[in-house]
Amino acid sequence: MVIAVASCKSIKNIGAKDNSTAKSSKSSTRTRSGSGKFIDGIEVTPGSVVTSKHATSSSLTGKKGKLYQPEDDVPASGMNIEEAQWLQLKFAIILDASVEKLTNMALLRSLDEWWGTRYCLGGNTQNCVDCSGFTLAVMRDVYGVSVPRTAQEQYDKSARVDMEDLREGDYVFFHTSGRSISHVGIYLFNNKFVHASTSNGVMVSDLNDKYWQPKYRGGGRVTRK
Structure with missing residues (x-):
């Protein structure tokens, strides 16, 4: 069951227009390396x-x-x-x-491995995960960096990066609710970022999407090993 939480919203499908306010009727199906x-x-x-x-x-x-x-x-x-x-x-x-x-x-x-993992507030496993739990896992497992648990803390502890200077592995931060920073993802390529969305779980979205663009609050970078 998909949990709709205002702090981590998302587009519905890859390549489709952002529809973050729509409710998803099905849980995401995870894609594994078999087929x-x-x-x-x-x-x-x-x-x-x-x-x-x-x-x-x-x-x-x-x-x-x-x-x-x-x-x-x-x-x-x-x-x-x-x-x-x-x-x-x-x-x-x-x-x-x-x-x-x-x-x-x-x-x-x-x-x-994480693709399609469903969203749950406070989750940090491949059974269910929230946005900052997912970014924490990627930073730890891929880049060997220990980072704070929440999106706001990850924002506070990272160096600011202009959008045009974003590179693979940087944070991208958003304001989607009453808090200053309420959503976070990992930048990839071509304005694309991966994140744990409330509607479709771990997926890729575009910074230029009409939903995410006005909510974008900046990029962040941490020192990697």
């Missing part, structure tokens, strides 16, 4: 991509309309080449980024 359908018309299993008749972005299609396949020499510590390729392709589609830019395999694996 799964994560975008309408695109099914991915390790080492393969199957497209339907739905159109795909021109930046992701090559000749004959086939999705770009990463090369076989992708470095991926602790991962086999097939898993690395699949994760790169999956998140290249989600982030509208070139596969070559997605080199942080620890981050991609973490996103895949």
